[in-house]
Amino acid sequence: MEEARYEYLLQLGDSDLILGQRLAALCGHGPALEEDIAMSNVALDLIGQARFWLSYAAEIKGGDADEDTLAFLRDAPAYRNVLLVEQPNGDYGHTIVRQCFYDVWHFFVLQALMQSTDTRIADIAAKSIKEVQYHVERSGDWVVRLGDGTEESHRRTQAAVDKLWRYTGELFRSSEAEQALVEAGIAVDVATLYEPWRAHMQALFEEATLELPGDQPMQCGGKHGEHTEHLGYVLAEMQHLQRSYPGARW
Amino acid sequence: MTVSEQTRFDINDVWQWLDAVPDPEIPVVSVIDLGIVRDVRFEDEQLVVTITPTYSGCPAMQVIEDNILEALRENGVDDARLDVQLSPAWTTDWMSERGKENLRGYGIAPPGESAGTQVIDISRITRSGRNVLPQTCPHCGSKHTERVSEFGSTPCKALHRCLDCAEPFDYFKPF
Known part of the structure; x- marks a missing residue:
């Protein structure tokens, strides 16, 4: 059970961390000052939440592990994030659609985890969901503005939806670790979140004049360490300092 | 000892x-x-x-x-x-009255009541998000203000603008 709990905490923490790292790369490159700041704020929230999850994971692992060794000294196959968050930033429509898919899923996950029988998980979820509510509002607002914006912004946003949709299936498929914890009331059965997530997307997309893609094969594997080629590049940049100067401290 | x-x-x-x-x-x-x-x-x-x-x-x-x-x-x-300690999660409702007054004097609009322990709900997200109430300008006291961005210079603040004195100001978000 402890091994499953460790794996699950990595799943939660790694997805937050990698998306936070992706967004942090936009700092100084946002399309407008306010957007630049907003993106960095969301990145900070996600990285802060990742620290809570990874610190807990490190305590279970024991030994010399801490949040930093988990973040900076694991290779891509040891990462448990979903594939969606490691996808490149692309244009702003791409960045926002990726964010919206994740934010709404993230909200429903945390909402369910507030009832986790593991009180530490419940506490982190209750803390994080207040921040994620702001994230949901913001990315949803942008999906509508871009989707129902100009012809060009609509075209690009729809293209992002069509391209990223294949990474949404994984969000609702449990890993073995998750399944073991669902029975103990520790983890949420993500399959049950699909309907509310899809309903939220449907309402949002109607307002944004965007179309939800039809059924198609889904890309999975992140929760088992099978990643797209993009994750290696993210880690190379994020881990550069600790890899080049092991043990370096601020 | x-x-x-x-x-x-x-x-x-x-x-x-x-x-x-x-x-x-x-x-x-x-x-x-x-x-x-x-x-x-x-x-x-x-x-x-x-x-x-x-x-x-x-x-x-x-x-x-x-x-x-x-x-x-x-x-x-x-x-x-x-x-x-993470639980109960921090809320701006715990901020002291003196703290709120000091914020105002410093040019930051203090937070209003937070949703507190109410159930957080995302089901009514529309184009404009939640209703944004105009905040009182900490510089001139006008209520004729608008929100520029939900995210300000720090995670806890939003960016607003006074439509009377034309000054931008930070609003400490209810949280």
Whole structure:
């Protein structure tokens, strides 16, 4: 059970961390000052939440592990994030659609985890969901503005939806670790979140004049360490300092 | 150590010392005004201060922790520990009235009531998100203001603008 709990905490923490790292790369490159700041704020929230999850994971692992060794000294196959968050930033429509898919899923996950029988998980979820509510509002607002914006912004946003949709299936498929914890009331059965997530997307997309893609094969594997080629590049940049100067401290 | 030595620090004094520790980004409010110090107690000879983080990713939190320990050391407490408690999650409702007044004087509109323990709900997200109430301009007192961005210069603040005096201002978000 402890091994499953460790794996699950990595799943939660790694997805937050990698998306936070992706967004942090936009700092100084946002399309407008306010957007630049907003993106960095969301990145900070996600990285802060990742620290809570990874610190807990490190305590279970024991030994010399801490949040930093988990973040900076694991290779891509040891990462448990979903594939969606490691996808490149692309244009702003791409960045926002990726964010919206994740934010709404993230909200429903945390909402369910507030009832986790593991009180530490419940506490982190209750803390994080207040921040994620702001994230949901913001990315949803942008999906509508871009989707129902100009012809060009609509075209690009729809293209992002069509391209990223294949990474949404994984969000609702449990890993073995998750399944073991669902029975103990520790983890949420993500399959049950699909309907509310899809309903939220449907309402949002109607307002944004965007179309939800039809059924198609889904890309999975992140929760088992099978990643797209993009994750290696993210880690190379994020881990550069600790890899080049092991043990370096601020 | 004798009993008298153990109790040479009055808990009320400790609260006062902590009240002199400012928020590093908004120095007109103390960590007490912010409501992040949840408990101060002795465990045997060790002083234990329990704090609750504001935003998960707030870069000021580490500085605040260091400053709290530093303030205790300056007052002669060598054996102190900080405990971080996540639950119940921090809310701006814990901010003191004095803190809110100081914010206003500093040019930051203080937070209104938060949703508190109400169930968080995302089902009514529309184009404009939640209703945005106009905040009172901390510079000229006008209510004729608008929100520029939900995200401001720090995670805890939103950016607003006064339509009368034309000054931008920060709004400490209810959270």
